[in-house]
Amino acid sequence: MAAPPDHSNAKARVTRLLHSGRSDPRVVASPVYHASTVLFRDYAEFEARKAAPLDRDHLYYGRMGLPTTRALEDALMVLDDSVGAVLAPSGVASIASILSAFLKPGDHLLMADSVYGPTRNYCKGTLAQRGVSTTFYDPLMGESIDELVRDNTRLIFMESPGSGTFEVQDVPAIVAVARKRGLLTAIDNTWATPLLFNPLDHGVDLAMQSGTKYLNGHADCLFGVTTTRDQALYERLHRYTLAQGLHLAPDDAMLALRGLRTLAVRLPAHDAAARRVATWLQDQDAVQRLLHPAWDSCPGHANFQRDFSGANGLFAIVARLGDDGALARFIDRLELFGVGFSWGGFESLCLPMELHREHATVPLADDETLLRLHIGLEDPDDLIAELAAAFAAVDA
Numbered sequence: 001m002a003a004p005p006d007h008s009n010a011k012a013r014v015t016r017l018l019h020s021g022r023s024d025p026r027v028v029a030s031p032v033y034h035a036s037t038v039l040f041r042d043y044a045e046f047e048a049r050k051a052a053p054l055d056r057d058h059l060y061y062g063r064m065g066l067p068t069t070r071a072l073e074d075a076l077m078v079l080d081d082s083v084g085a086v087l088a089p090s091g092v093a094s095i096a097s098i099l100s101a102f103l104k105p106g107d108h109l110l111m112a113d114s115v116y117g118p119t120r121n122y123c124k125g126t127l128a129q130r131g132v133s134t135t136f137y138d139p140l141m142g143e144s145i146d147e148l149v150r151d152n153t154r155l156i157f158m159e160s161p162g163s164g165t166f167e168v169q170d171v172p173a174i175v176a177v178a179r180k181r182g183l184l185t186a187i188d189n190t191w192a193t194p195l196l197f198n199p200l201d202h203g204v205d206l207a208m209q210s211g212t213k214y215l216n217g218h219a220d221c222l223f224g225v226t227t228t229r230d231q232a233l234y235e236r237l238h239r240y241t242l243a244q245g246l247h248l249a250p251d252d253a254m255l256a257l258r259g260l261r262t263l264a265v266r267l268p269a270h271d272a273a274a275r276r277v278a279t280w281l282q283d284q285d286a287v288q289r290l291l292h293p294a295w296d297s298c299p300g301h302a303n304f305q306r307d308f309s310g311a312n313g314l315f316a317i318v319a320r321l322g323d324d325g326a327l328a329r330f331i332d333r334l335e336l337f338g339v340g341f342s343w344g345g346f347e348s349l350c351l352p353m354e355l356h357r358e359h360a361t362v363p364l365a366d367d368e369t370l371l372r373l374h375i376g377l378e379d380p381d382d383l384i385a386e387l388a389a390a391f392a393a394v395d396a
């Protein structure tokens with residue numbers, strides 16, 4: 001196994017992000033290598049590579065990494081100062097890989113109740129069938145998570161802020177409990193990216209992101225990544241994903257790498273626009289509650305203030321829109337805001353959310369609707385004008 005890359009130089013992370021992950025020093029953008037078969041020069045090289053197929057300094061077989069995916073891994077390791085980055089074809093594939101690689105029948109998992117829907121489904125379906133039990137913990141419980149730890153608990157999986165409801169967890173307190181009890185910790189850090197909150201700096205063992213969102217930033221590819229500062233954890237997860245045949249296609253790796261270069265300028269732009277729109281929204285009669293981590297109406301806001309360096313374009317509102325047809329009138333009045341699932345691209349989105357929860361951290365009355373908004377890079381005045389028209393359509 002090659003030594004982990006040296007990230008210890010003093011240049012700012014964003015500078016290093018731009019100058020890392022180059023597979024060919026002669027060109028700025030890494031070429032896209034489409035290859036399944038890798039050729040060995042002679043028998044001696046074939047034998048040498050067979051002895052160390054995972055060596056990142058060499059190629060072995062297309063599924064096990066090509067210059068384009070290696071370049072992306074290198075840049076992702078710079079992003080959070082990790083020793084290893086395990087790529088996957090989607091964020092869900094990264095989540096499933098963590099949960100499957102580190103849990104075995106008979107184990108118990110502590111999973112945040114506010115987790116992304118398919119993650120919850122994976123616990124209730126695949127893991128339950130395999131004999132892994134899950135307790136969905138209140139994302140606001142912090143150090144009292146200690147009371148939920150059982151003899152067979154192996155892993156705490158966090159997601160902060162939570163999906164749809166944006167509860168910001170006390171990650172350092174949960175990590176302290178995990179350390180004391182000898183448990184592994186993992187987090188879905190898709191919302192923050194390491195630029196707004198670096199879980200590895202807070203002692204989290206495994207940090208995954210759906211790169212489909214802000215890392216790519218252009219809504220044109222899917223990928224997932226898990227990083228760690230623990231070489232043994234990296235190797236275990238890497239071997240697991242290889243055994244499952246998981247592979248990120250080179251074209252998607254190129255799109256991911258291209259998006260990554262502008263992450264540090266896109267995030268503040270989304271953040272500024274979202275704060276303008278959120279400020280306007282909080283004064284609208286229909287808006288009952290703003291679920292934006294930078295506002296104190298958001299559960300866990302104090303943790304956000306303490307641990308995060310900024311926000312982005314994704315937040316939610318609890319709205320009282322009126323009669324049964326009001327939601328359809330509201331959504332159908334939107335033109336700039338698309339109605340769609342993924343987020344983190346350059347465009348604005350609006351999505352009604354359904355909650356499947358065991359803890360009512362964000363209670364919803366029968367006549368209230370949870371709307372998740374992604375504020376893209378459009379002029380925020382245009383977005384506000386459109387939202388004003390949509391609220392007016394509801395009142396009509």
Ligand SMILES: Cc1ncc(COP(=O)(O)O)c(C=O)c1O
Binds near residue numbers: 090188209212223341
């Ligand atoms: C918080 C979070 N995690 C993971 C995922 C899954 O990512 P992907 O669509 O790349 O599988 C999503 C997708 O919406 C998400 O919002």
